[in-house]
Amino acid sequence: MKLANLSAVVTGGASGLGLACARRLAERGVAVVIADLSEENGAAAVQELGALARFVQADVCDTAQMTRVFDTADTLGTMRALIHCAGVGGPVRLVEKDGQPGSLEKYESIVRINLVGTFNTLRLAAARMARNELVDGERGACVLTASVAAYEGQIGQIPYASAKAGIVGMTLVAARDLAQRMIRVCTIAPGLFDTPLLARLPENVRASLGASVPHPARLGMPDEFASTALHILENAMLNGETIRLDGAIRMAPR
Numbered sequence: 001m002k003l004a005n006l007s008a009v010v011t012g013g014a015s016g017l018g019l020a021c022a023r024r025l026a027e028r029g030v031a032v033v034i035a036d037l038s039e040e041n042g043a044a045a046v047q048e049l050g051a052l053a054r055f056v057q058a059d060v061c062d063t064a065q066m067t068r069v070f071d072t073a074d075t076l077g078t079m080r081a082l083i084h085c086a087g088v089g090g091p092v093r094l095v096e097k098d099g100q101p102g103s104l105e106k107y108e109s110i111v112r113i114n115l116v117g118t119f120n121t122l123r124l125a126a127a128r129m130a131r132n133e134l135v136d137g138e139r140g141a142c143v144l145t146a147s148v149a150a151y152e153g154q155i156g157q158i159p160y161a162s163a164k165a166g167i168v169g170m171t172l173v174a175a176r177d178l179a180q181r182m183i184r185v186c187t188i189a190p191g192l193f194d195t196p197l198l199a200r201l202p203e204n205v206r207a208s209l210g211a212s213v214p215h216p217a218r219l220g221m222p223d224e225f226a227s228t229a230l231h232i233l234e235n236a237m238l239n240g241e242t243i244r245l246d247g248a249i250r251m252a253p254r
Contacts, residue, residue, distance in 0.1 A: 001141050001233055007031040007077035009069055011060055011121055012086035014041035016195040017145065020222030021083045021229050026052050028230070031076035035060070035069040035086070052076075060086045060117035063124070070128050078132055080140040082125040083229050087114045087145065087163075089197070091156040107159040114163030115170075118144055122174060122185070130181045138182045138236060143229045144171060146189040146242060152251035164189070168242050175240030184239040186232045191246025193220040213247040220245065 008025050012018035013034035022032045026049045035058040036042045042055035056072050058065035073079040090110050092102045122142055129140030146167040153161025167187055174185040192198070192209050198219065201209075210218040228245055232238045 001080060001138055001236065002136065003028045003030050003081070003230070003234060005077060006080040007033065007073040008081035008083065009033045009035060009073050009079065009125065010083045010085065011035045011058075011069075012084075012145075014038050014045045014055070016085070016197070017190070017193065017222050017225045018083070018085035019045055020226035021085065022049060022053065024223070024226040024230050025081070025083075026050065030081070031073075033069055033073045033076065035066065060084075060121050061112055063120060066121060066124050070124055074128070079125070079128050080132060080135075081233050082121070082129075082140070082142040083233075084118055084121050084143065085145045086117060086121075089157070089160045092159050093156055094158065102158070107162075110159035111163045111166075114160065115166040118167050118170065122170075126174075126178055126181065126183055129183050130178075134182060136236070138184065141184040141233045142174075142186075143232050144185065144187040146171075146187050148189055148191045148244060148246050148249065148251055150189055150242075151244075154251055155254045171242050172240040179239075184232075184236070186238050186240070187242040188225060188228055188232075189242050189244045189246070190225055191220060191244070191249045191251075193222060193225060195222065213249045216247055218247075220247065 008030050010018050010022045013022045014036035025032045031052045034055045046053045046055045054072050056069045058069050092106050094102050132139040147164040149157050149161040150164035150168045171187040
């Protein structure tokens with residue numbers, strides 16, 4: 001897909017991996033709608049990216065709010081690209097250290113935001129893309145975000161790992177489902193990346209995490225994620241695939 005004369009939606013686009021993707025798209029002349037919960041970060045992102053960017057505050061699980069996101073994208077050009085980065089983590093154990101069972105409410109919340117939010121965003125995006133005219137044999141492409149936790153979730157990551165494994169499982173089915181509409185779906189499963197979440201950790205902890213990556217022995221950079229996302233959008237043969245972007249790391253139990 002040629003990244004020209006179109007608009008794109010990036011969820012979680014006000015910081016981290018999503019912001020890196022929004023930057024790359026804007027640099028290529030793509031009109032970008034950032035969907036995020038943080039008004040402050042969203043406003044800062046739009047100021048940085050300039051006239052091609054818009055911000056819409058939205059919860060990815062809320063259909064009405066996400067509909068406003070896609071409505072905004074439609075005003076900027078034909079919406080042919082989705083990069084879905086929104087998500088949250090949070091520790092839950094099956095049996096907590098105090099002997100109590102892990103929180104069902106917290107488990108449900110994390111799974112809802114990460115997995116149900118992905119399904120909601122993808123279905124709404126696909127319905128819009130399905131109306132597009134064919135260009136070079138396709139109507140659009142969607143990039144989802146999983147995690148290496150989908151394969152090697154660590155102790156305490158059970159809701160996050162469950163949700164991300166669900167996204168991996170969703171990917172091929174979605175690609176097959178949308179093939180008749182000429183819409184592609186792929187997923188990136190990043191490893192340890194230098195995001196705002198890790199930025200809060202002490203430098204020695206960050207260095208230790210980076211050193212645990214076989215090669216390159218460092219944290220991934222958000223722009224490396226963005227580069228992969230844009231390659232997926234542009235490469236018409238990438239479909240139904242989950243790409244591990246992790247420097248060959250395989251996570252230990254803790």
